[in-house]
Amino acid sequence: MRKQTVSLCVTYTLALLVALAGSMKATGLRHGFNSNSSRIFNIISFGAVGNGIEDDSQALVSAWRAACAVPRATLLVPSDFQFLVSPVTLQGPCNSKLVLQIEGTILAALTTRNSLKSNIFQWLNFKWLNSFTIQGSGIVNGQWSQFRNLSLIHQNSTIPPAALRPTVVRFYSSYNILVRDIQIVDSPQCHLKFDSCRWIRVKNVTIFSPEVTPNTDGIHLQNTRDVEIRKSNIGCGDDCISIQTGCSNIHIKNINCNPGHGISIGGLGRGDSLACVSNVLVDSVNVQNALSGVRIKTWQGGIGTVKNITFTNIKVSNVKTPIMIDQFYCDQSSCHNKTDAVSISDITYQGITGTYSYEPIRFACSDSVPCTGLNLINVHLIPVNWWQYKREAFCWKSYGAAWGPVEPLSAGCLERSNNRLIKILTKPHNYTC
Ligand SMILES: *[C@@H]1O[C@H](CO)[C@@H](O)[C@H](O)[C@H]1NC(C)=O
Ligand SMILES: *[C@@H]1O[C@H](CO)[C@@H](O)[C@H](O)[C@H]1NC(C)=O
Ligand SMILES: *[C@@H]1O[C@H](CO)[C@@H](O)[C@H](O)[C@H]1NC(C)=O
Ligand SMILES: *[C@@H]1O[C@H](CO)[C@@H](O)[C@H](O)[C@H]1NC(C)=O
Ligand SMILES: *[C@@H]1O[C@H](CO)[C@@H](O)[C@H](O)[C@H]1NC(C)=O
Ligand SMILES: *[C@@H]1O[C@H](CO)[C@@H](O)[C@H](O)[C@H]1NC(C)=O
Numbered sequence: 001m002r003k004q005t006v007s008l009c010v011t012y013t014l015a016l017l018v019a020l021a022g023s024m025k026a027t028g029l030r031h032g033f034n035s036n037s038s039r040i041f042n043i044i045s046f047g048a049v050g051n052g053i054e055d056d057s058q059a060l061v062s063a064w065r066a067a068c069a070v071p072r073a074t075l076l077v078p079s080d081f082q083f084l085v086s087p088v089t090l091q092g093p094c095n096s097k098l099v100l101q102i103e104g105t106i107l108a109a110l111t112t113r114n115s116l117k118s119n120i121f122q123w124l125n126f127k128w129l130n131s132f133t134i135q136g137s138g139i140v141n142g143q144w145s146q147f148r149n150l151s152l153i154h155q156n157s158t159i160p161p162a163a164l165r166p167t168v169v170r171f172y173s174s175y176n177i178l179v180r181d182i183q184i185v186d187s188p189q190c191h192l193k194f195d196s197c198r199w200i201r202v203k204n205v206t207i208f209s210p211e212v213t214p215n216t217d218g219i220h221l222q223n224t225r226d227v228e229i230r231k232s233n234i235g236c237g238d239d240c241i242s243i244q245t246g247c248s249n250i251h252i253k254n255i256n257c258n259p260g261h262g263i264s265i266g267g268l269g270r271g272d273s274l275a276c277v278s279n280v281l282v283d284s285v286n287v288q289n290a291l292s293g294v295r296i297k298t299w300q301g302g303i304g305t306v307k308n309i310t311f312t313n314i315k316v317s318n319v320k321t322p323i324m325i326d327q328f329y330c331d332q333s334s335c336h337n338k339t340d341a342v343s344i345s346d347i348t349y350q351g352i353t354g355t356y357s358y359e360p361i362r363f364a365c366s367d368s369v370p371c372t373g374l375n376l377i378n379v380h381l382i383p384v385n386w387w388q389y390k391r392e393a394f395c396w397k398s399y400g401a402a403w404g405p406v407e408p409l410s411a412g413c414l415e416r417s418n419n420r421l422i423k424i425l426t427k428p429h430n431y432t433c
Contacts, residue, residue: 108188191209203229
């Protein structure tokens with residue numbers, strides 16, 4: 001504590017001196033206190049070693065506290081170093097426009113070598129921030145193999161296995177966040193998660209984990225609105241981008257997903273819960289070597305709505321099922337059917353082309369709450385191998401229409417929308433999304 005106060009004091013004194021010097025030679029208003037160097041907080045100056053062996057968590061937290069207090073500050077993680085960091089929470093509120101500039105590598109460390117005192121659900125946990133940026137050409141490495149070893153050690157303990165595999169970078173209750181250019185690799189869980197956030201931009205990031213790593217979503221959104229994710233490369237063992245309940249106004253553009261499970265909305269409505277997702281635009285996405293291309297999955301028994309979702313210009317290659325709606329989602333061998341279901345409406349698939357390895361299109365909608373307003377426009381899907389058996393599209397309780405050239409022709413299995421019929425089929429709910 002004392003050390004921090006001292007270094008903070010030194011920093012301020014320095015800032016003051018620099019400001020004074022600056023203002024003496026200032027010729028215009030732009031000089032003076034605006035000198036940049038006083039706003040750069042290098043983690044090395046706060047005692048970080050950066051050899052990848054010693055734990056630099058305390059230095060990171062100290063540098064964060066100092067930078068957080070100053071407007072337009074930059075917390076610098078310099079290149080050519082590896083900073084080993086234990087799970088930390090870096091929280092606001094901070095002064096405006098804080099930047100975390102990652103040029104070196106941040107490596108995940110276990111809290112203690114042999115024992116785990118509490119659950120770790122996230123590793124770099126950012127919360128209560130406003131107008132904050134993470135940028136730089138550096139790497140955030142989740143070291144998943146280390147956590148896999150940890151779960152082996154703890155296999156007989158009461159700690160739930162998920163608690164041993166943290167999300168690498170998580171934002172909670174934060175606004176005006178930009179994450180750009182960095183790489184996030186080898187996560188034990190989700191790589192980049194936004195929970196209860198608003199006004200989020202992700203740009204030019206690279207996310208990579210081996211295909212075999214379970215539950216390693218690339219980017220995971222929950223209860224988050226007004227999001228733009230662009231120009232990024234994502235490869236992992238689970239969903240490339242996963243959109244959960246409470247998300248709206250989500251724009252995803254120019255993304256490569258390879259390998260993984262593609263772009264997913266859901267699973268929604270688990271445990272009879274309420275789910276609301278609306279206004280999602282997924283544009284210009286390449287999905288390769290994946291379980292699905294674009295899919296929506298909901299559990300039986302949930303309530304709520306998924307509506308106004310557009311998937312456009314999606315190129316798939318060697319994808320098991322490129323287009324999928326599954327209202328019978330279940331992670332066990334079988335789940336009971338229920339009368340409630342999250343309703344799915346106004347879903348447009350436009351310009352979906354490429355190759356599938358199992359089936360082209362699967363719409364499995366609820367008996368009591370059918371899918372409505374499904375539009376297939378210019379869809380062209382063929383088997384990945386020419387000698388392979390061409391499958392038909394599968395439709396169950398799915399209302400909508402196919403437009404323009406559509407291959408397979410069986411995509412015409414959609415039933416014609418008939419509003420009167422659907423009103424009878426769909427029972428009213430007394431909830432609001
Ligand atoms: C301060 O930062 C701005 C923007 O990054 C840059 O254009 C300017 O040259 C910097 N000034 C100094 C003195 O380094
Ligand atoms: C995890 O365990 C394997 C096998 O016991 C070992 O080879 C590997 O080095 C361990 N990884 C870490 C990061 O401790
Ligand atoms: C966990 O329990 C099983 C069965 O009791 C035992 O064989 C195994 O060695 C235990 N694992 C650890 C890491 O203690
Ligand atoms: C994207 O990020 C990389 C670093 O990871 C950087 O070298 C490159 O300039 C960035 N591209 C753009 C367009 O900003
Ligand atoms: C549907 O979603 C798109 C994309 O987010 C949005 O621009 C549009 O306004 C929405 N339409 C309606 C009727 O809400
Ligand atoms: C649930 O309903 C679907 C569609 O009617 C049916 O195919 C499936 O067999 C049912 N599942 C169970 C477990 O009853």
